[in-house]
Amino acid sequence: MTALDPLIITVAPNGAYKQAREHPALPLTPQAIAREAARCRDAGAAMLHLHIRDADGRHSLDVAGYRAALDAVRAAVGDTLVLQVTSEAAGRYQADEQIAMVRSLRPEAVSVALRELDQPALGEAALAAFFGWLQRERVMTQVILYDAADLARWQRLQAAGTLPDAPWFLLFVLGRYSRIQTSSPRDLLPFLQAHGGPEPWALCAFGAAELACAAAAACFGGHVRVGFENNLLLKDGTLAPDNAALVAQAADAARAIGRPLATADDVRARFLAPR
Template identity: 30%
Template sequence: MHARKTIITCAVTGNLTRPEQHPGLPITPQEIATTSLEAAQAGASVVHIHVRDPQTGRPSMELDLYRQTIELIRAVDKELVINLTTGPGGRFIPSDDDPKIAAPGTTLLPPLRRVEHIAELKPDICTLDLNTMNSGGDVVINTPKNVRRMAAVIREAGVKPEFEIFDSGDLQLALDLIRDGTLEGPGLWTIVTGVKYGFAATPETLFYARNFLPAGATWSAFGIGRSEFPIVAQAWLAGGHVRVGLEDNLYIAKGVLAKSNAELVTRAREIVLGLGGEIARPGEAREQLGLAK
């Protein structure tokens, strides 16, 4: 049994899941806030938030949508740890005729645009993606120079970065950035598994990545799709925290859509408790992560 309690993060809506894939996918600030609060009631102590255009359901980076969502959550729950994404804005789709020309669907943004909402709203945590990789037929690009520029804004805002690593090269980049002082170690890490062309969702991969982390690092892991719940168990057994949510997986069982984020959190909580663990409440998570209460 772990000496510390397990933090469950709920990634409530994400960037890639489409509204037509799940009728309960939260879209508006009110829906995102409500599902975040429901996830907290089910056992999550951290919510990872993207926002969507309320009219189209498409991903958005609008500052006011983030502001509304945070205010709605904080009006009810002051302790729940809020983790905002900085991931959108890194996708490139090459044109068929000239691959150096962006095709429709490209979302590349200047790095400072991707962290404007962090500087303004100062959430508890924000993600910092380290990956440059194939993603389906597209490419996600996070160059060391641009990661450094984003990291500087995050540090200036006093926000704790969560290093998201999708493959071994991402991990080595993060370690370099800790060595040169761009990032503070030992760090808060999330190991992403099950994304095609990234880390496989296997125990071997999880142990490989974990064993490279600096001594004293806090880490969690999650799996995409059908690997979500197996990685909950594997992450806990390997000494990490866990993440679930409609960003990562839509199903509670084979062919059965989850009713809500709260149902996914409930299953993760049951897995951890069944293995002999304990679940951290938001205040306890804040203490573990070194966040203000």
């Protein structure tokens, strides 16, 4: 990708674990997520990374709960955001349950963590069947990779023909296993050194260096995911008032290097156009 490739900003406004006590503006209900989605769209986001919670505030992959949240967000933003649901296990779900949710919901877009699905209990044949289904159903799929070893495993599965060719979108997670889970732009280097494939990539990062990491991604032709899921702080270390403020920081960084922002329509044309 060139430096002028439109930057895809995804916002992850809540995540699987954070609670309202950690930030008063953390959106947890469908209505709150919908309001935040509209603000983030206006600040420059093209895609929403959606988590939902159950009645006890715990991470949930409930299909009916997802449908309610997606309906609320669509009522607020229409088709001006790509709506990506998470399939994250978060210690509650097994690979077969994660896959069953995605097949039942058939979302426009989904994120899947390779290491969560690539399990002996599932097996490579079932993994291949699921990725083949994602390809055939044209579900925009972002593959989450936590380190360079995950990326190497992804590459081996592709080389073996286990995974079909499709417009996959990779997400590099910076600093997931670092001390006190704080990211640095330097954490991107092992991914860049190992990534030789055609897939576009994005990153997410933890802590106040989220913006510095996002700026590095923008400079190297990648894309970004920001938001309260991974970071509650502005670049100066103060508490962000809302997710839109984090989106606006990333958008400003892109503009500073002359990189345009992608729209939801740009994302769909790139990943969801008929093949």
